[in-house]
Amino acid sequence: MRQSRLSRNRWQRAIGALALVFVSGPIAACERRPQNGPDEYRGRVLPEPIEKFDFTLDDTEGQPFNFIEETEGRVTLVFFGYTNCPDVCPIHMANIAAVMRDFPFDLKQQFRVVFISTDPERDTPERIREWLDNFDPSFLGLRGSVEEVNDIAARMGVPPAQRVEVETGDYLVGHSASVIAFTRDDMAHLMYPFGTRQADWAHDLPRLATETWDE
Amino acid sequence: MQLWCSAAGGAAWTWTWQPYLGAWLFVLAIAVAYAWQLRRLGPPTDAAARNRWKIFFAAGLVLLWLALDWPLAALGAGYLASVHMARYLLIALLAPPLLLLGLPAAVFEGLERRPRLMAVLRNLTQPLVAFFVFNVVISVAHWPSVVDLLMSNQLGAFVLDISWLLAGLIFWWPVICPVPKWPRFTPLWKLAYLGLNGILIRPVFLYLLFARFPAYATYELAPPIAGTTALSDQQLAAGIMKLGTALVMVVAMAIVFHEWAKRSRDAVGGPTRAAQR
The missing domain is CATH 1.20.5 (Single alpha-helices involved in coiled-coils or other helix-helix interfaces)
Structure with missing residues (x-):
């Protein structure tokens, strides 16, 4: 029994x-899958795409920048960082800029690179603009309160920024090292961790510009 | 404290001095071994020659120390491919001939008691073998995936530096001929040997010069140093590799030619002067 x-x-x-x-x-x-196949990309394809959401921060001119309106229908690379960052931020920005520099005008127009400062205390609009101009004047810089920025980061699935005091009396800001890529369907399908090289960006970005994510 | 300088693992460059104990011990060990060898040889019969050896050896050792210690070693290990290449010039092309010029022939007499070691050395320093070994080692040791693999840790960085030094010693041996008993390379062959190495274009040079993207992950993903991009730094590295090598070869050829001309003049002028007396 x-x-x-x-x-x-x-x-x-x-x-x-x-x-x-x-x-x-x-x-x-x-699930929505890339037309090119997930193996076609060198970035990490997100298991759950993140829908683009509405938020407004100040740009480097001090004007309100509505993320949805300003980036609609374009491939948008979002990165959280700060201009005093000694390593990850300038490397990501320099590598993306170096690759996009060789893009034909039409292709480059399909991209927006959005840098969101995690250090509003030191990152004035002028400072962000000056820093981004070292890489590419078309890169957009946004600034808001720490709480606003951390809320946006959380909604994009990356950890919040954290201030870390150092011995010299100065401070560093711990932040996500990943670039989030929203594609033309206004969804983030990929993330690019630190270690993504120029050859990887050159491989993926033109594909992202033409990608239609199949249902 | 680091023993040997390797890539800094993402730390921003700082001009704060850092000791590399392994590099000091390495240079010190060579200096002590050299002093011991000179002492073993006993009191000098030719004090001028002995001083000349010491000066050459000390100069070689100083260049080696410069390349292995902070700041060149630190910059070259994890920040700038151009400095990495400048270190290669110092370790493989500038220090070895000076070290070999600083070795008295008597040092090698002890080797005669070790026939196997002698045979290996003789075979390795045959001009064709030396040329081949040097260029293969240098090409492999500059290949991006090899550099990225080795520079990430102290042992790997040590292996890379030692491979440059050994390859350099092997390459320069037929030109310097530190063992007079061994068959010598004629000056004409020396000029051809050096000239060929000067004009030789290694695939790795072409790769570094014409690559669309930075080849070395170590330097591409290193915290940036103002005024450089990873690609321009890499192109500068390729330039240093090619032009630096060519310059060293031209200078060496000029010295060989000068010595050759002097010896020919002495050979021709010697008996004539004697006859005049």
């Missing part, structure tokens, strides 16, 4: 697992 109950439980579990496979299969198939 006990034996038959055990074997019935096993059968129930097996049927349940099969049912799960049949049900989850179509659900997985509903």
